[in-house]
Amino acid sequence: MRRTLMILALAAASAVASAKPADYPVAKRATSLPPAADLTYTVKGSTHGIPLMGTGIISWSHGDGQYALHTEARSGLFGKVVDQRSDGLVDEYGLAPVTYYEKRIRKDPTTTRFDRNGHQIEFEDGKNTHAIRGGEQDRSSVTWQLAILARATPDKFTPGSEWTFYVAGRKEGAPWTFRVIGNETMESSGLGDIRVLHFTRKPVAGNDQDVDVWLAPGLDWYPARILFKEENGDSFEQVLEKVNRK
Numbered sequence: 001m002r003r004t005l006m007i008l009a010l011a012a013a014s015a016v017a018s019a020k021p022a023d024y025p026v027a028k029r030a031t032s033l034p035p036a037a038d039l040t041y042t043v044k045g046s047t048h049g050i051p052l053m054g055t056g057i058i059s060w061s062h063g064d065g066q067y068a069l070h071t072e073a074r075s076g077l078f079g080k081v082v083d084q085r086s087d088g089l090v091d092e093y094g095l096a097p098v099t100y101y102e103k104r105i106r107k108d109p110t111t112t113r114f115d116r117n118g119h120q121i122e123f124e125d126g127k128n129t130h131a132i133r134g135g136e137q138d139r140s141s142v143t144w145q146l147a148i149l150a151r152a153t154p155d156k157f158t159p160g161s162e163w164t165f166y167v168a169g170r171k172e173g174a175p176w177t178f179r180v181i182g183n184e185t186m187e188s189s190g191l192g193d194i195r196v197l198h199f200t201r202k203p204v205a206g207n208d209q210d211v212d213v214w215l216a217p218g219l220d221w222y223p224a225r226i227l228f229k230e231e232n233g234d235s236f237e238q239v240l241e242k243v244n245r246k
Contacts, residue, residue, distance in 0.1 A: 069140050069141060082103075095144060
C-alpha cells in the first residue's frame with residue numbers, strides 16, 4: 001500500500017510539473033496600430049532543397065476593436081506555398097487572436113482556436129491546450145504585435161532589449177523571445193533603401209525555427225523583411241516592395 005501511495009504521489013507531482021505555465025510575461029501595454037494596407041513582397045526560399053521564388057501579399061486591416069491578417073505567397077513552380085489567416089480582437093495586451101489558419105506547401109491545413117470565453121488555446125489535433133493569460137499570439141500575428149508595440153513606444157525598443165510572447169503554431173506553442181539587434185538599412189527594388197529595426201528570435205535549446213524580423217519605422221512600422229529558417233534547411237523570406245494603404 002505504501003509503495004502504491006508513493007507511486008501515485010510521484011505521478012501527481014509529475015502532472016503538476018507538466019502543467020506549469022510556460023514562462024512568459026503577461027503585461028498590459030500601449031499599442032498603436034499601423035494604417036490598414038495591402039503589402040506586396042518578393043518571396044524566395046527553399047523547400048526540401050528545391051529553390052522557390054515568387055510574390056506575396058499581406059493584407060492588414062482593423063476597426064471596431066478587431067483586426068484581420070491574411071498572408072499569401074505564390075511561386076511559379078509550386079503555385080500557392082503559404083496561406084495564413086489570423087483574425088481576432090485588439091485588447092489591453094495588444095492583438096488577441098481568435099482563429100489562426102495555416103496552409104503550407106506539402107502540409108495539411110490546420111486551424112488553431114483561441115477560446116476567449118473558455119480562456120484557452122485549442123490546437124488542431126485536440127490533444128493540446130494552453131491557458132490564455134493575456135498577450136498570447138500566433139505565428140502570423142506575432143510580427144504585428146511587435147510592430148504595434150514598437151510604434152506606440154519606440155524609445156523602449158533599444159538594442160539588446162528583449163520581448164517575449166507565447167506563440168501558438170499548428171499543433172503546439174512556446175514562448176518566443178525577440179532580441180532587438182539595432183537599426184540597419186536594407187534595399188528594396190520597389191522602395192529603395194529602407195531604414196529598419198532588426199529583431200531576431202533568441203536561440204533556445206531545441207529551437208526548431210530561426211526567425212528574423214525587420215520593421216520599418218518610416219513606413220508606419222510595417223514589416224519590411226521577414227525570414228524563417230527551419231531546422232531541416234527549409235527557408236522562407238519576404239521583402240517588402242510596395243505599400244498600398246487602404
